[in-house]
Amino acid sequence: MTRMHVIGSLAPLLAVLLAPGVLSQPAQPIRGFSAAGADQERSAEERFRGIPKPENLREYMRAITSEPHHAGSPGSRKVAEYVLGRFKSFGLDASIEEFEGLMPYPTERVLEMTAPERYVAKLEEPAVPEDPDSNARGQLPPFNAYSADGDVTGELVYVNYGLPSDYDELAKLGVSVKGKIVIARYGESWRGIKPKVAYEHGAIGCIIYSDPREDGYWPGDVYPKGSYRPEQGVQRGSVMDMPIHPGDPLSPGKPADPGTLNVADRAASDVILKIPVQPISYGDALPLLRNLAGPVAPSEWRGALPITYHVGAGPATVHLKLAFDWKVRPLYDVVARIDGSEHPDEWIIQGNHHDAWVRGASDPTSGNVALIETARGFGELLKSGWRPKRTIILASWDGEEWGLLGSTEWAEKHAAELSKNAVAYLNSDSTGKGWLTASGSHSLQALVNEVMRDLMDPKDAERTLFEAKLDHAIEMARTDDARAKLRARNDFPIEALGSGSDYTSFLDYLQIASLNVGFGGEGGGGVYHSAYDSFYWYTHFSDADFAYGAAFSRTMGTLLMRLADADVLPFEFTATARTLNGYVDDIARLAKDTGAPDFDLAPLRKAADHLDRAARAYNAAATPERLARVTGNRLDDLNRTLYTSERAFRYDAGLPRRPWFKHLAYAPGFYTGYGVKTLPAIREGLEQKQWDEARKFVPIVAKAIDALAAQVDHAAQIVGQ
């Protein structure tokens, strides 16, 4: 059934045709809006979308990236004040909410090979003459946040990506890391997993390097000739054990209000690493890896360095000495708020962090400048008399790089209000050139696809964002069959969210329907978390003319407006039901593969089927005519029923071994980090052969899905009355 058939009667169509200025160009309906409302919305959106200008994004980025602005530093405070100043200059009600966090800066970093020959690792990124911002002034040098202090010497072992399965392979090769220092390459798992797993296997230290196979000359020319990581480029980053909890390590589940933290609590933290961890460049890794003997590394373990990769242990022996200042430092979240005219207690939130590891032109400034420009757009609309029906909150978070600190403390501070009021959280972070991608709550999949079909590609006015993405997917497809399937596609499915940006607290801690959105995929990265993620790099190798950045501002603004202004919130549940059924299939396969005893999935299957029926019933009931008749308290009940749907997945006691995570459908993997685990309690129970745990959660998850289905049934009843 196409959307045109949903209209079902001529009445709304007439309403559209009678609206001013429409007869020459009949308006399309918009999910959740009456025909008249859709017309009005479209007109407001078009005014909005006329506002974002690439040159403004360029100006914001030039200002923000003019100096390093890692969280806790004066640079970060300056950026927060810059963003606040912009928000206020647009006429918005904005302020800085201040928190604190334990953010240890490095005070000593030594990595040297002591045998079989001496080599002192540089651990610095040299300036590039072409790039005036690539000097080291004011920056934190390459380090991993929340590494332990340590002074260790040991033989080196190469552990590939440092996944649990890599240690299985090492065991087969007869190599142990007990008492050794491991060197792992970046990739496949989130970086914090590598030292955690190394520690679990007895390693006393961990080095993480960027292999040129994934992150250097293999994919393309290196900076500044090309976009890719140069020989001495290093990926900084946090190794906090975020799958346990993100946010300030000293205050899990509580807001880190200024003056409330006690550094002495750090000994009790379960998210600070137990061994020293240091990131290095492939320039520094080469001498170390070249001096490993022992078995030749399995072929999948070999990177693109000009050596035969061996596993060790030794003869390379390294001395790693790291020390940190373990200080509590300030966090500055910048929050602007536009109160809703009809439903001020229904909040639509967008957030993007502003702190960077160095200057962070791409990460996160590319997304942050689009957010600023979106704020300007709303400021302009407000001046022309527009007001959103619901409250819109725009937030520029601090301390994301350290472990989602600013957003987590804010979410913990406002947990009660957010649980009650938050309709949806839209996240953005780095964005670039390419195609729009959204991940997150499947109840918002229909909305995302609708917006992708309504907005045009910034580089080709003849096609929509949806068509641009589809054309690319068809171009990349390898078989005629895959191409035919793509051509028949109505919707792009959205992927589930693990972790890795500021949506985590909203989705996993508070069960607020969330999306993570950005442009990307065309043209490589290559300077992630390095001093080379600069204005020069961004304007040469990413969205050089800010055309995609401006389009991103238009896209996010449109999503916010549709959520803020809809008569009936545009939540849809067949995608959720279909996706959950897929997860149940995955679990069934996993149960079979792992040989889980006495494992009965029937309750899950039954609940997912219930949700599927309920989702279809709601879609069938929610015709425009029927929706138009839902008003007053019934409408409030309907909207509340819709936007609290994600809360059905809440499990107050939290996931096994990590109670902060309370979402029964999604969590970052305990051993993958960013990578999502769907139905995590059951899945990880099976993966780790904790049969009792997996079994225990089947009825719990089934009950949650049933509760969601009942909520959707209720929504169908309201509109069917």
Added chain:
Amino acid sequence: MTRMHVIGSLAPLLAVLLAPGVLSQPAQPIRGFSAAGADQERSAEERFRGIPKPENLREYMRAITSEPHHAGSPGSRKVAEYVLGRFKSFGLDASIEEFEGLMPYPTERVLEMTAPERYVAKLEEPAVPEDPDSNARGQLPPFNAYSADGDVTGELVYVNYGLPSDYDELAKLGVSVKGKIVIARYGESWRGIKPKVAYEHGAIGCIIYSDPREDGYWPGDVYPKGSYRPEQGVQRGSVMDMPIHPGDPLSPGKPADPGTLNVADRAASDVILKIPVQPISYGDALPLLRNLAGPVAPSEWRGALPITYHVGAGPATVHLKLAFDWKVRPLYDVVARIDGSEHPDEWIIQGNHHDAWVRGASDPTSGNVALIETARGFGELLKSGWRPKRTIILASWDGEEWGLLGSTEWAEKHAAELSKNAVAYLNSDSTGKGWLTASGSHSLQALVNEVMRDLMDPKDAERTLFEAKLDHAIEMARTDDARAKLRARNDFPIEALGSGSDYTSFLDYLQIASLNVGFGGEGGGGVYHSAYDSFYWYTHFSDADFAYGAAFSRTMGTLLMRLADADVLPFEFTATARTLNGYVDDIARLAKDTGAPDFDLAPLRKAADHLDRAARAYNAAATPERLARVTGNRLDDLNRTLYTSERAFRYDAGLPRRPWFKHLAYAPGFYTGYGVKTLPAIREGLEQKQWDEARKFVPIVAKAIDALAAQVDHAAQIVGQ
């Protein structure tokens, strides 16, 4: 049906039991032998297999590899005389047959980059201190035999492996090689294809290098630390257009008897390259490839050098100047002959070349020393009174490296006798450690598998060669399903032969049932066609104690004895029928994929079905009792019918565009070189969209298969009488 059931009656079993020394250990039957004959054969074979000694192989190799012995050189003559001396010392009737061949040695080799910076390629392999044989004294430097003379300068283009499909990809990237010099990496196709295809696309010169991804540090440590190709190691080799014809370029189809060649004929040769071609090391390739710009190479094109691979053209500009002396030089084939006692005009031949590119410990001396030791074994047996029923010929060929010169001239010289008398040709070449592999005529698949089940693994006296190979295959299998299929396997299928060693004339020119046999697969190569293929390398990284070499001698001797002594030759045709049916399936798929119009495969399918019926009928008819009743002229007729079965595939006019190749079932690919094309006239017609040609050959090939089927029917009739 297992082999035990084939016995069918008690009589042969009794005969076995009554034979001397058998009651304690009942003998297994042998295909083609009466029970009594099998017992006698087994006893002779066991005596034979007791003879080969690893220390002898070591001594022969040490002697032969003591100096470079490329064909045409005094070193090669010395090796021929050494082999002759050995043969004679064993009491065999042996002599040298001399031929000649055009074998141009390089007189000038210059490769230099002239822009954007200057680099002069070394084109030499430095000595390795550990290896006293790795000095350059007396060797031909790295070059490609049958390159054209030339003095060209042009921009460089990287063409990946230089396959026709790589030029399609280049066209997509908008890069032409017209007027350019190409650089291709070794691998995927036979080396001679690379300059041929480059020339067809307008290139003026060709460089071929060994990328460390396939042939250097990526697979393992380099020589002398490990077995793999070091930085300056170069793969020499012929680039003669052998898919047109092998053998001396001046005398296709005729023997190059001494004094008969005219160098002036070289202008008319269609197998000498039209552009200069030079092989280089990855050490020499790195500066050239580093200086290419243009599109980044597709990911599958990238090797393991520490650069971003670009395609070019340029800015790297190279000057390539090559000159050769274009001299006719002598070839020395060493041939020993043991006349058969009953059927002297039925010949069983084994050949292995003796010429090398430098010292060639592995290629070809490892196989050649096993051949010498096999000759010693037969010499010993002869002294003890044994004589084969059929004639055994052992040949040590010269000039293989240049283009199968010695074996081809010998086959052309003796074509009439060979067509009449040759029962089978068994080829060997480099052999090493690992598992036995045989390729060739499927009529000999049953024989090969029988011998693999009868002989023990040299490193594990508890398992047969068959079991050792099966265990390895099971270990390598990735799925339970694949493992289960392997465990159920009765026979290892043998692969079809393309080209690349001395079987080519026997199989493709004369249609003599052929096998190529060797041990290998365990432990890498890495010094192919280089100065490092030395005694030191072989005894450190290949079959260090010659245990596999001695086992190989036993294996080849056993195959020769079974063919020479069988009452009824052990040819079997269900494998041939099954394999041909598979080829017809391939052709059907290819016809569909290429959209060949009006293409009717029915005659082929019908003929292959006919062969399948005939093969089953022969197997059903050929019970031991019936075979025992076939004697005198009927037996001669039966054996002749069996061993001339391969001749049914002969097509006198030869394949399109290469009349020297006359086998309708197998040929080396016109654009793959060594790689086999089965049913080549039809397959290559389809691949190159020569529909008329492909259609024309369907009835021709069908007729050949029908003729083979009729021959097998005839064999069944003889034994069924």
